[in-house]
Amino acid sequence: MINSRINPGWFLLVPALVLLTGVLYVPLFASFWRSISTPSWTFDHYLNLLTDGVTLKVLARTAISASVVTVVAFALGYPYAYLMTRVGPVARGVLLTIVLIPFWTSALARNFGWLVLIYRGGPVQQLFASLGLGDFPLYGTATGVTLAMSQVMLPFMVMPLFSALGGIDRHLLLAAQGLGSHPFKAFCKIYWPLSRPGAVAGMILVFTLSLGFYVTPALLGSPQQSMVAQLLAQRTTELLDFAGAGALGTSVLVITLLLVVWANRLGGSAVNIAGAR
Amino acid sequence: MPKIMSRMTPRILAGAAALAGCSLAAITTSHGQSPITLTYVSYGGTGQDAQIRAWQEPYTAEYPHVKFSNTSPPDPSQVKAQVMTQAVQWNVVTTAPYLATQNCGTLYEKLTIPDIDKSQFPEGVVGECYIGDFRYSLVFSYNADKWPDPEKAPKTIADFFDTKKFPGKRGIVKNIQDGLLEQALLADGVKPENIYPLDVERALKKWSTIKGDTIWAANPGALFQLVTSNQVDMQFLVQARSQAALDAGAKMIPVWDVTVTSLDGLAVPKGSPHLPEIQKFFSFVLQPDSQARMATYSGAAPSNLKAQPTYTANGIKVNAFGPANTGKTFQIDPIWWSANFNQTAQRFTTWLNE
Numbered sequence: 001m002i003n004s005r006i007n008p009g010w011f012l013l014v015p016a017l018v019l020l021t022g023v024l025y026v027p028l029f030a031s032f033w034r035s036i037s038t039p040s041w042t043f044d045h046y047l048n049l050l051t052d053g054v055t056l057k058v059l060a061r062t063a064i065s066a067s068v069v070t071v072v073a074f075a076l077g078y079p080y081a082y083l084m085t086r087v088g089p090v091a092r093g094v095l096l097t098i099v100l101i102p103f104w105t106s107a108l109a110r111n112f113g114w115l116v117l118i119y120r121g122g123p124v125q126q127l128f129a130s131l132g133l134g135d136f137p138l139y140g141t142a143t144g145v146t147l148a149m150s151q152v153m154l155p156f157m158v159m160p161l162f163s164a165l166g167g168i169d170r171h172l173l174l175a176a177q178g179l180g181s182h183p184f185k186a187f188c189k190i191y192w193p194l195s196r197p198g199a200v201a202g203m204i205l206v207f208t209l210s211l212g213f214y215v216t217p218a219l220l221g222s223p224q225q226s227m228v229a230q231l232l233a234q235r236t237t238e239l240l241d242f243a244g245a246g247a248l249g250t251s252v253l254v255i256t257l258l259l260v261v262w263a264n265r266l267g268g269s270a271v272n273i274a275g276a277r
Numbered sequence: 278m279p280k281i282m283s284r285m286t287p288r289i290l291a292g293a294a295a296l297a298g299c300s301l302a303a304i305t306t307s308h309g310q311s312p313i314t315l316t317y318v319s320y321g322g323t324g325q326d327a328q329i330r331a332w333q334e335p336y337t338a339e340y341p342h343v344k345f346s347n348t349s350p351p352d353p354s355q356v357k358a359q360v361m362t363q364a365v366q367w368n369v370v371t372t373a374p375y376l377a378t379q380n381c382g383t384l385y386e387k388l389t390i391p392d393i394d395k396s397q398f399p400e401g402v403v404g405e406c407y408i409g410d411f412r413y414s415l416v417f418s419y420n421a422d423k424w425p426d427p428e429k430a431p432k433t434i435a436d437f438f439d440t441k442k443f444p445g446k447r448g449i450v451k452n453i454q455d456g457l458l459e460q461a462l463l464a465d466g467v468k469p470e471n472i473y474p475l476d477v478e479r480a481l482k483k484w485s486t487i488k489g490d491t492i493w494a495a496n497p498g499a500l501f502q503l504v505t506s507n508q509v510d511m512q513f514l515v516q517a518r519s520q521a522a523l524d525a526g527a528k529m530i531p532v533w534d535v536t537v538t539s540l541d542g543l544a545v546p547k548g549s550p551h552l553p554e555i556q557k558f559f560s561f562v563l564q565p566d567s568q569a570r571m572a573t574y575s576g577a578a579p580s581n582l583k584a585q586p587t588y589t590a591n592g593i594k595v596n597a598f599g600p601a602n603t604g605k606t607f608q609i610d611p612i613w614w615s616a617n618f619n620q621t622a623q624r625f626t627t628w629l630n631e
Binding site: 052053054057058061119120121139140218222223224225226231234236237238239240241242 | 353446488492495507623626629630631
């Protein structure tokens with residue numbers, strides 16, 4: 001009776017799939033269905049997003065902010081992950097703990113920590129004043145939100161990077177240098193392409209999370225510089241427009257999926273280069 | 278029902294009914310007081326604490342079978358979700374009158390309140406789908422540390438919009454239904470009788486003049502925190518939170534020019550159980566002594582004109598309906614808002630993000 005060609009291991013997936021379907025896919029589909037069928041079969045909700053004058057602007061702002069967060073997290077995370085692969089086990093454990101501590105604290109507590117730091121008249125503003133930078137407000141601005149989100153997202157960048165960098169064989173670099181290559185060139189031609197899948201994985205993760213992030217923009221940002229999540233919240237809780245909110249959510253999901261596919265294609269080409277390994 | 282039930286004594290009948298669960302409570306109230314718990318949803322903080330002390334505890338003292346379970350905040354999308362799935366768990370929800378009117382019969386139950394004398398209330402307090410549980414105002418106040426000299430301090434609503442003469446940060450909650458557009462029009466010189474229908478573009482143009490200096494708080498609690506930590510120099514803060522800020526030691530001085538007033542409402546999600554009991558509770562809330570207690574504890578103004586609250590010293594200072602207000606008041610029109618909220622909210626969000 002059992003088809004011998006089906007690997008019985010696939011059945012281990014069933015509990016997780018059932019949970020995901022019930023908790024994630026069904027509500028997502030219901031939300032999408034509502035956005036095209038309220039009050040009757042229509043695409044008006046999607047068209048409204050294009051013409052209401054605010055959705056596109058907010059989407060652009062969110063995308064820019066998410067990009068900046070990704071770049072900053074990458075710039076900070078890559079050296080950190082590299083360092084983690086170079087030190088001994090004890091130091092590595094310490095570095096890992098430092099990066100994971102934000103995971104163990106409540107997101108709300110972390111954001112309130114940032115609030116206390118960047119308040120008008122708070123420590124950061126006083127530092128700016130003493131450095132002669134004048135009035136450079138961070139609280140209630142997209143800049144402040146991006147800054148705080150870079151810290152919040154850093155663990156998500158470091159973890160995939162660390163696991164990818166840890167798998168790179170250092171002997172390849174030694175071989176390159178033994179063949180006469182300049183260390184920097186060895187890094188560019190060998191180490192970096194091999195680390196690209198991990199880098200891309202980390203960047204995709206951080207970008208996707210930043211695009212939909214709600215807590216930091218809501219607490220540290222301002223309605224004047226709304227991100228997509230705040231717009232969605234407003235549509236749901238103030239306008240009670242579940243269909244419009246569903247349209248916005250579905251659009252963001254589709255855009256994110258397209259970006260992930262594109263990024264995978266970019267990062268995936270590194271697999272061919274690493275094929276020699 | 279099994280034949281044997283008809284032979285039981287009424288006492289055992291009531292006991293069995295109580296055991297059978299709250300869904301039978303409506304049928305058995307004539308036999309005995311089976312306990313019910315009403316879920317009461319408001320904005321939390323000192324405001325809800327005042328509602329608990331002024332209304333819920335005395336009501337439970339008088340009718341011990343009715344208990345209250347409190348939660349917050351009163352998110353209307355949760356009401357909509359509960360009504361849509363026909364699993365209504367909230368019984369009493371703080372709801373703006375315009376929202377209850379807009380969704381009367383669809384999201385909120387139509388109410389018949391027993392034992393009240395309508396002559397005790399100004400018009401609009403007892404609505405078709407809501408009751409006005411208290412009136413509140415948006416008190417315009419400034420930080421006394423920034424302008425200590427009363428001669429040089431802000432005196433009119435137009436001064437809020439004048440950042441050249443009075444530089445500094447402005448604070449306001451971004452709830453358009455509380456009157457920020459009306460305030461801009463009043464500051465621009467529009468006569469109160471000509472405010473409605475709202476000239477939204479003119480109001481937004483007025484706000485554009487100070488847009489960069491304004492901090493838009495998400496809710497009164499957030500603005501309260503901004504005020505008490507001196508993040509803003511001038512603000513429009515609701516009466517109850519203004520009193521709380523004064524109690525917390527903030528150096529705020531109110532400015533009485535034209536103060537915009539609104540009505541806070543309580544509504545019942547459609548399909549909520551225990552509707553008769555809730556209506557009885559609403560009747561209790563509207564009595565003069567309940568109203569007086571609420572006003573005394575919270576600093577908000579009663580909606581029952583016969584209520585005689587005793588305000589604290591700070592409460593008197595910010596009571597727009599009392600003798601401290603040397604200016605005028607302007608009441609928001611919930612009928613206009615119930616018809617125009619959605620498009621105005623969308624226009625406002627677009628403007629805010631420009």
